[in-house]
Amino acid sequence: MGSLADSMEDYLKKLLSLSASGCIDIKRKELAGKFMCVPSQVNYVLETRFTLEKGFSVESKRGGKGFVRIRKLDLSAENLLSMILQDIMDAQMSESSARGMIHRLYELKYISFRESRLMETTLNSLQIVQDVTLRNSLTGLLLRDMLLMLIKYNF
Amino acid sequence: MGSLADSMEDYLKKLLSLSASGCIDIKRKELAGKFMCVPSQVNYVLETRFTLEKGFSVESKRGGKGFVRIRKLDLSAENLLSMILQDIMDAQMSESSARGMIHRLYELKYISFRESRLMETTLNSLQIVQDVTLRNSLTGLLLRDMLLMLIKYNF
DNA sequence: TTATCTTTGACCTTCTCTGACCTTTACTAA
DNA sequence: TTAGTAAAGGTCAGAGAAGGTCAAAGATAA
CATH class of the missing domain: 1.10.1200 (Non-ribosomal Peptide Synthetase Peptidyl Carrier Protein; Chain A)
Structure with a gap:
């Protein structure tokens, strides 16, 4: 079976495809909890699988009410x-x-x-x-x- | 009598023929273990017997949960x-x-x-x-x- | 005997995963 | 207001787990 990183990637992509807006907000710690790993593992997945090159943008906010937002970019023809x-x-x-x-x-x-x-x-x-x-x-x-x-x- | 490389080749080809998808995933180290040889021997077999020219494609991934994937391509004569x-x-x-x-x-x-x-x-x-x-x-x-x-x- | 094929082992590169430590933000008590 | 605190998320270096490379030694075949 694939690595933890692979499953997390699949999970996030499924969430993205289910979201009408092509954009999801997650809690880093919660996600890590769901996959029983350390929170920084989430960053690893984001850095290796959800890069700009691959057509995603990731933004986040720290502190209380923090979040990680993942967007599937759809590049326009003009771009x-x-x-x-x-x-x-x-x-x-x-x-x-x-x-x-x-x-x-x-x-x-x-x-x-x-x-x-x-x-x-x-x-x-x-x-x-x-x-x-x-x-x-x-x-x-x-x-x-x-x-x-x-x-x-x-x- | 056949060499170790020959038996390994046969073994892998048998596995391939038994697989409906014409594609198998193996662990280099495990395979080496089964044949009681060093892991790099697996590479030798892949390089000499499972080349593109002979109708196979091999891909692999390193690191944890790594694998070696062997595919049988359609090189039939009528192709x-x-x-x-x-x-x-x-x-x-x-x-x-x-x-x-x-x-x-x-x-x-x-x-x-x-x-x-x-x-x-x-x-x-x-x-x-x-x-x-x-x-x-x-x-x-x-x-x-x-x-x-x-x-x-x-x- | 020479040329080619096998086998081995030391060392390398890539991919994952973790944990310690850092920064930012919201909220709250003074 | 302001200072402090708790609650996010971020960074980075290192360990561990695969697989890869290459040259040299050992077999075999011609």
Whole structure:
């Protein structure tokens, strides 16, 4: 069976999916109690599973009436396009930002899972290019062209 | 008589064939214990017998509640992808034959139109690689990895 | 005998989980 | 008001639990 962290992740995601607003408030200590672990374990789960990268935002308040609020972000199309535009404008497209972009495109359902894997596979294969400069330009070029293609054939 | 590696291979393949999902999770240390060998021997078996080329995918997670997951991929003979795979397994590939292959895959409905465009875009971008040998190896590698990916994430 | 395949073991990296200690906030008694 | 206190939540380093790597030694096959 999965780790405690995994179950806690599942539990929170289930709560989130059941909530109409895509937002839940929890008590750190209560949650820890329910899972019979130390409160800081909750932070561990939040830091590893509910990151911005993964499409969540977490805010909290300390002290009496404190809480931890978890939100499922739904990135708007405008946000995404502006981000991508920026990435493309920046001449240098690092491999990691390329991967981030691919992931976001998938999350937003602009590309299918297979398409995202196809794009990532390309990045992987490029790793055998020794010349870093060549590899980086290839990465940028590839992402750009793929995006243009996707846009052309109707996003 | 067979080596330890051979028996371990047989054992794992039997487990796989008994599993309805074609997927098993094992504990590296436990398996090593069962065969009275060091844990790294398990890695040796996985690396030599359960490769992507041989139709398996292996993923794992470290740390507490870690695991090694072995999947049997569909590489059956009637699978066109696997036949194509044989052709290009270790060879270089010219751009034109790569394009032909992509087109065939599309015609046979193994890939969508967008997917075919994505793959072709990659070939286009590779054109900036001057060194023909490098370019052809990259082309072969890319096609191969893309096919393996398509097989891995199964239809 | 040489080349290839197996096996081992020392050392490494990643992931989880815990506990001690810190900071912030609401409330309340002076 | 203000100072103090209790009740949250936050941080961080370290321990423990997997799995991974690599090179060298030991077998086997050609």
